[in-house]
Amino acid sequence: DGKLDFGTWERIFYGEFDGRRRKRALVKIIGE
Secondary structure: OOOOOOOHHHHHHHHEEEEOEEEHHHHHHHHH
């Protein structure tokens, strides 16, 4: 469906860095 599945911490970091860093890079770092 194209949506990203964020857990508790992922939501926090995504909210903090949204617009300041590339979402793609952030997701990759958290995913690994």
